Amino acid sequence: xxxxxxxxxxxxxxxxxxxxxxxxxxxxxxxxxxxxxxxxxxxxxxxxxxxxxxxxxxxxxxxxxxxxxxxxxxxxxxxxxxxxxxxxxxxxxxxxxxxxxxxxxxxxxxxxxxxxxxxxxxxxxxxxxxxxxxxxxxxxxxxxxxxxxxxxxxxxxxxxxxxxxxxxxxxxxxxxxxxxxxxxxxxxxxxxxxxxxxxxxxxxxxxxxxxxxxxxxxxxxxxxxxxxxxxxxxxxxxxxxxxxxxxxxxxxxxxxxxxxxxxxxxxxxxxxxxxxxxxxxxxxxxxxxxxxxxxxxxxxxxxxxxxxxxxxxxxxxxxxxxxxxxxxxxxxxxxxxxxxxxxxxxxxxxxxxxxxxxxxxxxxxxxxxxxxxxxxxxxxxxxxxxxxxxxxxxxxxxxxxxxxxxxxxxxxxxxxxxxxxxxxxxxxxxxxxxxxxxxxxxxxxxxxxxxxxxxxxxxxxxxxxxxxxxxxxxxxxxxxxxxx
Amino acid sequence: xxxxxxxxxxxxxxxxxxxxxxxxxxxxxxxxxxxxxxxxxxxxxxxxxxxxxxxxxxxxxxxxxxxxxxxxxxxxxxxxxxxxxxxxxxxxxxxxxxxxxxxxxxxxxxxxxxxxxxxxxxxxxxxxxxxxxxxxxxxxxxxxxxxxxxxxxxxxxxxxxxxxxxxxxxxxx
Numbered sequence: 001x002x003x004x005x006x007x008x009x010x011x012x013x014x015x016x017x018x019x020x021x022x023x024x025x026x027x028x029x030x031x032x033x034x035x036x037x038x039x040x041x042x043x044x045x046x047x048x049x050x051x052x053x054x055x056x057x058x059x060x061x062x063x064x065x066x067x068x069x070x071x072x073x074x075x076x077x078x079x080x081x082x083x084x085x086x087x088x089x090x091x092x093x094x095x096x097x098x099x100x101x102x103x104x105x106x107x108x109x110x111x112x113x114x115x116x117x118x119x120x121x122x123x124x125x126x127x128x129x130x131x132x133x134x135x136x137x138x139x140x141x142x143x144x145x146x147x148x149x150x151x152x153x154x155x156x157x158x159x160x161x162x163x164x165x166x167x168x169x170x171x172x173x174x175x176x177x178x179x180x181x182x183x184x185x186x187x188x189x190x191x192x193x194x195x196x197x198x199x200x201x202x203x204x205x206x207x208x209x210x211x212x213x214x215x216x217x218x219x220x221x222x223x224x225x226x227x228x229x230x231x232x233x234x235x236x237x238x239x240x241x242x243x244x245x246x247x248x249x250x251x252x253x254x255x256x257x258x259x260x261x262x263x264x265x266x267x268x269x270x271x272x273x274x275x276x277x278x279x280x281x282x283x284x285x286x287x288x289x290x291x292x293x294x295x296x297x298x299x300x301x302x303x304x305x306x307x308x309x310x311x312x313x314x315x316x317x318x319x320x321x322x323x324x325x326x327x328x329x330x331x332x333x334x335x336x337x338x339x340x341x342x343x344x345x346x347x348x349x350x351x352x353x354x355x356x357x358x359x360x361x362x363x364x365x366x367x368x369x370x371x372x373x374x375x376x377x378x379x380x381x382x383x384x385x386x387x388x389x390x391x392x393x394x395x396x397x398x399x400x401x402x403x404x405x406x407x408x409x410x411x412x413x414x415x416x417x418x419x420x421x422x423x424x425x426x427x428x429x430x431x432x433x434x435x436x437x438x439x440x441x442x443x444x445x446x447x448x449x450x451x452x453x454x455x456x457x458x459x460x461x462x463x464x465x466x467x468x469x470x471x472x473x474x475x476x477x478x479x480x481x482x483x484x
Numbered sequence: 485x486x487x488x489x490x491x492x493x494x495x496x497x498x499x500x501x502x503x504x505x506x507x508x509x510x511x512x513x514x515x516x517x518x519x520x521x522x523x524x525x526x527x528x529x530x531x532x533x534x535x536x537x538x539x540x541x542x543x544x545x546x547x548x549x550x551x552x553x554x555x556x557x558x559x560x561x562x563x564x565x566x567x568x569x570x571x572x573x574x575x576x577x578x579x580x581x582x583x584x585x586x587x588x589x590x591x592x593x594x595x596x597x598x599x600x601x602x603x604x605x606x607x608x609x610x611x612x613x614x615x616x617x618x619x620x621x622x623x624x625x626x627x628x629x630x631x632x633x634x635x636x637x638x639x640x641x642x643x644x645x646x647x648x649x650x651x652x653x654x655x656x657x
Contacts, residue, residue, distance in 0.1 A: 060500030066532070115536055134536070135571050135584075138591035146592050153537040166531050168499065 019443055021425050029430035032421045034281070034414075034447060043404045051080055051395045055172050058391070058406075064453055067104035067159055068384035068409075070172055071097055072391040075247075075380030077174035080395060082372020085267060085379075086247035092366035093176030098246050099357040100162035100171060101382065105245055106201070106350035107155025108385035109302075109343045112451045113208065114148030117340055120445050121215055125222075126438025144211075147204050150195050151347075157196070158354060161185040176369035183364065190358040198355035202316065205348040209320055212344050226427070227336035227420040227446040230255035232288070232297070233304035234412070236383050239263070241310035243321075243349065245383040251308045252288060252298055257332045261288065266381040269390060275407065285414050286407055297415035300387025301450060302342035307332040314356070317349035336420050336449040343451070384409045386451050410452040420446035490525035492545040492597075497553050498532050503606025503619040507551040510604065510623055514630055523634065534580040536588060543593030547600075547646055550582040551626075553619075554603035562626040564655065566648045567599040598646065602626065629655055 022030040042058070049057060055074040059066035074097070079085055089097070115134045122141060123132040131140070138145040156166065161181060163169025171177055190198050216223045232255065236248035250269060252261035264272055275284040276293040287296030298304075306325070312318045324345060327333070333342075357363060380391040387409035394403040424446035428439045493514060499505030508530040515528040529541065534550070542548045550567065569590050570583035582601055590596045604626050606619045615623065633654050637646065 057500065060498060111536065130571075133571075135587060135591065138588055142592060145588075149537050149540045149588075149592060152535065153540055156535075156537060 019421055019447075021421075021429065021443070023430070027429075027431055027433060029422070029426045032418070032425050032443075034418050034421050043406055046401055046404045048400050050399050051077055051393065051401055052174055052399075054393065054401065054404075055174070056168055056170055059168055065104065065108060065384055065386070067100060067163065067169065068382065068389055069391070070163065070169060071101055071246075072380045072382050072384070072389045073393075074172035074174065075382060076378040076391045076393050078176075078370075078380070079267070079378030080375055080393070081174040082374055083175040083370040084372070085265070088372070089176050089370050090367040091362040092180065092368055093370065094246075095357055095360055095362050096162050096177040096179070096181065097172055099181075099354060099363065100159055100169075101246050102350040102353045102357070103155045103158025103162065105383075105385045106158070106347055106354065107152045109347045109350070110148055110151040110155065112385075113340055113343055113347070114144065114151075116451070117448055118144070120441070120448070121219075124438075125442050125445055126436065129437055129441070132441075147195075147207070151201060151204055154189070154196055154201055157189060161189065173369065175371055176367075178368065180365060180368070181358075181363040186358055186364065190355070198351070198358060201351040202348065202355065205344070205351045206316065208347060209341075209344045212341055216341070223337045223341075224335050226442075227423040227449065228334055229336075229419055229423055230332075230334050231299045231416060231419075232260065232291075233307040233332060234261065234288075234298040234300055235305045235308045235388055236266070236381060237263070237309050238313075243305055243309035243312045243346075245305075245346070245350075247382065250381070250388075253308055253332060255332060255334065257307070257330075260290075267379045269379060269381065270392070273390075273407070275411075281414070283411055283414050284407075286412050287415075298412070299416045300409055300412040301339060301385075302346050303333060303336075303339045304387065305383060306342045306345065312345070312349055314349050314352035316352055317345055320345045320348060336416075336423075336446060339449045339451070386410055386453055387412050408453070410450070413450045413452065417447050417450050417452060420449065490546050492527050492529060492542060492548045493551060494534075494538070494542070494548060495528075495530040495551040496533055500613060502608045502610055502612050503615055504553050504609050505613075506553045506604045506606055506615055506619050506623055507602075509615060510551050510602075510626060513623075513627055517627070517631060518634070521635075526634065534582065534585050536580065536585075538585050539588035539593060542585065542597055542599075543589050543595045545597045548597045549600050549602050550585075551602040551604065552582075553606035555606065556603065559603050559605045561622045562602060562604045562629070564648065564651050565601050565603075567601050569596065600648065600651065 019032065019034055021032045024030050046054065046057060054077060055070050058069040058073045075086060078088065083089060087094070115137070119132045119134065119137055123136060134145070159169065160166050163171035164179060171179060189196070194200060195204075232252055234250065234252040236244060237251045238244035238248045249263040250261055250266060250272070251259065251263050254260050261272055272289055273286055274289050275286045277284055285293065285297065287293045288298060289296065306321065312321045324333070324341060376396070377394045378392075382389055389409050390405070390407035392405040393401055396402050421443055424443045428442040429435060432439065493511050495507035495509070495511030497504040497507045499508050511528045511530040518526050518528075527545070554563070567582045567586055569587035570581065571587060582599060586596060586599050604619065605622050606616075608616050614620075633651065636654070
């Protein structure tokens with residue numbers, strides 16, 4: 001008797017999706033899909049609004065990564081006000097924005113690794129679901145939980161002093177930034193009371209990496225082979241090939257590491273990237289035009305950034321980058337679970353960059369805004385925690401937005417997440433007579449590695465219980481399980 | 485260790501989505517009133533949503549009021565209830581509950597502030613501002629209640645005796 005299994009929603013990811021798995025009469029894999037069941041409407045909503053509102057308004061998309069949208073919209077508006085594309089800002093404008101961005105990536109990555117992903121590592125993919133969560137971490141690994149909470153708090157404080165406030169920050173404005181960093185703000189974060197200081201954040205970031213590397217040593221098969229598959233990778237890189245989370249040119253490589261999108265200007269993204277719509281998901285499927293929808297899909301995010309970048313411009317993270325690259329002999333790394341490793345290297349990079357910037361006098365003085373000749377179209381790209389984020393706007397002569405196109409980081413990973421689900425299903429479920437909670441969690445782990453923000457990708461809110469449903473080949477419901 | 489403050493009001497919600505942001509607006513408006521009246525030991529915070537690091541923040545307080553918008557039919561204008569620590573681990577950090585935050589605080593902060601959930605009835609949740617007129621009305625009723633309650637508390641200096649029974653008694657008077 002054939003079976004259809006539904007996992008809805010996928011847990012410990014940001015937002016709501018469901019997975020359906022079809023098995024044949026012998027319980028072997030037939031097909032699987034990650035469905036995104038929320039509807040997007042934000043691109044329509046923002047039409048008619050004045051362009052200068054966009055950096056603040058777009059933050060309404062998501063309570064998890066508002067800063068990424070704030071900065072991507074601001075970068076697009078820089079182009080519209082004639083301030084250039086990323087490197088046209090004043091030193092103060094660019095560095096304050098960078099500090100804000102590093103704070104955001106730092107706290108987002110910390111939340112994902114320590115609170116969402118680490119329970120699977122510490123308690124096992126098939127561990128007791130009653131403790132395989134952040135409460136379990138707090139109970140049984142208290143030091144780790146405390147560190148993670150304080151690292152989150154530090155990142156949030158960085159955001160607060162650069163964006164102006166925690167909610168609907170106003171720091172980034174078209175052409176620059178609206179404030180300097182005060183001496184008090186600088187000292188509270190650079191040399192604050194233990195543990196709220198830059199050196200402690202670096203120390204703990206190194207500790208997080210050691211934790212992962214030790215786990216990796218003891219669990220090589222899981223970390224290296226779980227949901228691993230070859231793919232193209234895409235990200236921004238600095239013009240000299242360095243990892244750059246705030247600004248750069250678009251680079252894509254194929255599965256062997258050959259450059260296939262060779263450092264393209266962000267303003268020209270539409271010449272190279274298109275999106276396909278499928279009837280079973282509200283989330284689009286981006287692809288590289290020259291390879292078409294079937295073969296043009298690619299991965300984004302921390303793993304891809306490690307694959308496309310040639311070096312990391314901060315010393316401790318560079319040392320870790322070299323270890324990471326050596327592990328695959330310099331070839332692209334395609335292991336989904338190595339997203340976690342890459343994420344931890346980026347946490348360290350952000351910690352180093354935050355310290356450097358807090359020591360930079362440009363943040364405390366200097367011109368805030370650049371002005372230039374206005375244009376009617378602008379594109380803003382940055383490397384958000386989950387991957388490359390595209391904001392594209394057109395305005396009319398009355399300064400109203402007439403078109404908005406957003407390709408959110410998670411959307412770029414749509415096809416890879418579907419393939420990760422397929423891979424995990426084949427590995428854990430296919431051919432099994434009995435489907436356990438641990439097997440279903442394995443499917444979720446494969447998605448969770450990508451840290452998807454599904455609300456963000458579809459721009460909606462909502463809440464659902466988790467339901468797992470088994471159907472026979474005639475679509476009769478034969479079993480059901482619900483997670484509250 | 486940092487000296488404990490007495491009371492924290494924590495409003496949360498998305499002010500860009502109409503009535504969803506009423507908790508944040510409540511926090512802002514009561515904060516201004518507290519400042520104008522020079523009342524001590526009452527702090528305010530707000531955010532889009534509850535975050536795990538809030539567990540670290542609330543450990544410095546004896547009493548915490550979480551203030552949120554509510555879609556519940558049972559909520560008439562506004563409602564107050566006690567919060568107990570729970571292990572209701574949400575499937576997404578978009579929807580962390582106050583009981584979850586209290587649980588984390590209890591585990592890592594080794595302190596459990598007396599906590600209450602203030603739910604203010606909302607009606608519309610689109611990408612718009614400001615609050616709807618009906619929710620604005622509910623907000624003002626909630627503010628009147630808390631102004632009255634805080635004044636009484638501070639005059640009588642019985643902050644330690646705050647409990648759900650005393651809150652509901654004043655609400656229903």
